[in-house]
Amino acid sequence: MQHDASDRRSGTGRLIYLVGPSGSGKDSLIDASRERLAAAGVEIARRVITRSAEAKGEAAHGVTAEQFEALRAHAAFAMHWRANGLDYGIPRQVDHWLAEGRAVLVNGSRAYLAEARKRYPNLLAVRVQVKPEVLRQRLHARGRETADEIEQRLARNERLQAMADPTVHVLDNSTTLETAVESLFALLRDEGVLAQV
Numbered sequence: 001m002q003h004d005a006s007d008r009r010s011g012t013g014r015l016i017y018l019v020g021p022s023g024s025g026k027d028s029l030i031d032a033s034r035e036r037l038a039a040a041g042v043e044i045a046r047r048v049i050t051r052s053a054e055a056k057g058e059a060a061h062g063v064t065a066e067q068f069e070a071l072r073a074h075a076a077f078a079m080h081w082r083a084n085g086l087d088y089g090i091p092r093q094v095d096h097w098l099a100e101g102r103a104v105l106v107n108g109s110r111a112y113l114a115e116a117r118k119r120y121p122n123l124l125a126v127r128v129q130v131k132p133e134v135l136r137q138r139l140h141a142r143g144r145e146t147a148d149e150i151e152q153r154l155a156r157n158e159r160l161q162a163m164a165d166p167t168v169h170v171l172d173n174s175t176t177l178e179t180a181v182e183s184l185f186a187l188l189r190d191e192g193v194l195a196q197v
Helices: 026-039 065-073 091-100 109-121 132-140 147-162 176-192
Strands: 016-021 042-044 078-085 086-091 103-107 124-129 169-172
Touching: 016 026, 016 109, 026 042, 026 147, 026 169, 026 176, 065 086, 078 109, 091 103, 091 176, 109 124, 124 176, 132 147, 132 176, 169 176
Parallel strands: 016 103, 016 124, 042 103, 124 169
Antiparallel strands: 078 086
16 A cells, blocks of 8 residues: 555654674664664564574574575565675565555665665665774674685775765764664654654
């Protein structure tokens, strides 16, 4: 069902598209915000990723490459992309939530943002960023990459930040997680996704 501006409740039916480099704390931010977002009526999409269920990281649905391709072929995804050697899919359920007038938060990809905007023109893009020295510490602490790979990732992130899109809201996660959560909720209120309280 389509909603026009006159019959939509404030802050409903909008896609919140969260991006940021690996190690910026997107998963931690989503987990720390989960209960408050649910209480505010915001749905959180669970990604489908081609990796083992035992892999560390977000609470995603891990599938094989063959399973992912079968899901894609059956139009199970509202959005899908490939990054860092993995396939990522956002279940079509997000379209149902949006059609029902709910706000939906998606852990997205910077490279897919332009395509996502074509599908969801009024999406709210939010980039989680951290200071380079903080990101370096977090990536080393995770232990998933070599020192050289970490430096390459940091250099790539610096290049991407230099080409920053002014339509993407920046949320700093260099200090405490609590501060980042409060910043997220302040942004969602400012943008009309959540009611002002």
